[in-house]
Amino acid sequence: MTPSRSSSPAPGSTAALRPANQRRIVELLRARGGESVTQAEAARETGLAAATVSNIVRDLSAAGIVETEPGSGRRGSVVRFARTAGLVASLDFGHSHVAAAVADLAGVVLAEAEAPLHADHPYVEGLALAGELLDTALAEAGHDRSDLRTLCVGLPAPIEGRVVRASAILPGWIGVDAEAVVAEAFGLPVHVENDANLGAWAEHRVGAARGSDNVVFVKSSSGVGGGLIIDGRLFRGARGMAGEIGHLTIDDQGPLCRCGSRGCLEAYTSTATLAAMFAGQGSGVGMTELVAAAHEGNVSARRVFEDAGLHLGWGLASIVNLVNPDVVVVGGDLALAGDLVLDAARVGLRRHALADAADTPVVVSALGRRASLVGGLLLAAERTDVLA
């Protein structure tokens, strides 16, 4: 008996039960993200009878979807996705790099590869390089493209539906139906997502915000974006722009921002702003050098992070008042400064947030620069209909 693959029984009919129960087991394996699950645990967590679980695992095993590893008795045996069920992949485009990774259907990373990529690249060139990196990662994992089920692509721009909207960071992609061109290039089901949204999802599922259902993730690098997890789900907003913290007006008369407005948060916390503030102390410094200088006690470097942090805290106060999350996770290059910037951000938050929201924890990203890439793998795994 193989799992039901294409039948669509009427809702509320008994025929709907068997695939529904298979789905419960598959969802459990996915939710556990590769942690070991025994048949006994599966029965306990799904509320299904042990014998039912046993039958389902046998069916899914025969179909090559799961595999089991002997434990103490049949109920103690560990169940996990089989590689024969396929893999998922993630591509992450940044301001100056592109990365690729492959994972199993629970989102467990098998291999990764990365290369520099200039920000002004035409999207066709970016996709070609991403394809090479993907093949490198697949080969390292002992697979090839025919094993892929779903591909997720992260881009540092708002995504409305499938189309990349205005982005000063990635001009070669503006107006592109990214889902269509990537699907054409790779011949796979594709999901395109804003990179900060993917970072938020990764931190929520397996990172610094694990266990929290209401999460704000801020990615502050060359641009400043954000992602929102609301009641355990990624929230995109009406036009894919939810979480765009970078262009909150901090000061109506403040410095010009590349978005055309003035005094936006991004104009105070982007890496370019920080480098410019430090320019008198040495030209061309990157975040790594700036962090090192601050740790060595350089007053100017410390002041740069303090100013950025105070402004970041003001922006966080707006989002904390409006969204009232359990936790705020700060990622991107700015997070390399750790408490050098977050201590000031917490002061800014207390200064501008309502009393009951002012003590919302502000923590550093656990996944660092891999956040978006990992989020893409998790999302691709979730979007793969294992039983289809």
Next chain:
Amino acid sequence: MTPSRSSSPAPGSTAALRPANQRRIVELLRARGGESVTQAEAARETGLAAATVSNIVRDLSAAGIVETEPGSGRRGSVVRFARTAGLVASLDFGHSHVAAAVADLAGVVLAEAEAPLHADHPYVEGLALAGELLDTALAEAGHDRSDLRTLCVGLPAPIEGRVVRASAILPGWIGVDAEAVVAEAFGLPVHVENDANLGAWAEHRVGAARGSDNVVFVKSSSGVGGGLIIDGRLFRGARGMAGEIGHLTIDDQGPLCRCGSRGCLEAYTSTATLAAMFAGQGSGVGMTELVAAAHEGNVSARRVFEDAGLHLGWGLASIVNLVNPDVVVVGGDLALAGDLVLDAARVGLRRHALADAADTPVVVSALGRRASLVGGLLLAAERTDVLA
């Protein structure tokens, strides 16, 4: 045969189907909010067979939960909640009033009553008056308290769990376990909710934002609060504070706010601020007089609304960038000014929001000062387990 009331069949078992199908019919009636539903429509919308619907309606009718009205044949007969299934009620506490209303289980209003109430009332006094109003409304509808199934209470304060948090508007309720004291006073299942959240829910379900799943509702009266509908659900945030737009910092060095901070949105748009700005033109004016003066061309009154609108727009830009809703609904006393204030708010929004979010529609509340009261009825109806 009466509907299943207390059995809890194992998930995924055939025994779970019959109550699940009854629930589909009940949910449909509730979702339609009192609009007529024929048995044929019920079959079409639930995907259930016509004969199944017919059996369910017969069972629910026998149990006094629904009643039918003859149409063209049995499939054309209209189904609705029977009064014998019970009613729901809503109490709305404001800065200077309290209102009560009763409705059927679809949330259709049957009667309302309202009375003035000073803001500094001890909560016990407020509840006593609310009880009298509720009895008045029930009597008008030909019912009494024994017919009530669920009561919803709206308060102008953040609600964390069941407890009223800091509120400068309603000091007599701070720290009160509102759910417990109301349940004790009325002997009913009680839901306590922030008033702006209820307003948001009402505008989403039956008001100016009907059909939109991502909604920001701003209530600007003596205080300024807000409510968020995210993906069709009311979003409260980690501590019941989501949507608190009133205390976004507009100007770090701006006027003191009663929250202890400076330059909050509320300090620019509350009715007290508007009255103070107009004070030179005549003392003790309320919103009604101020609106009349502006319509008559009084330059000072027009300037008051324009200034309030520009600041409101700035605050809306923050929420629009972060939440990216389909629509913003403005309610509370400030909405009495209509486009006198909203035209300026749209300018402020364009000035401060990201280009792709700057054209988010900003509309006036359809339910006006009844928004929270109606939202309470809808929420109480949804929280009533009709089949329990």
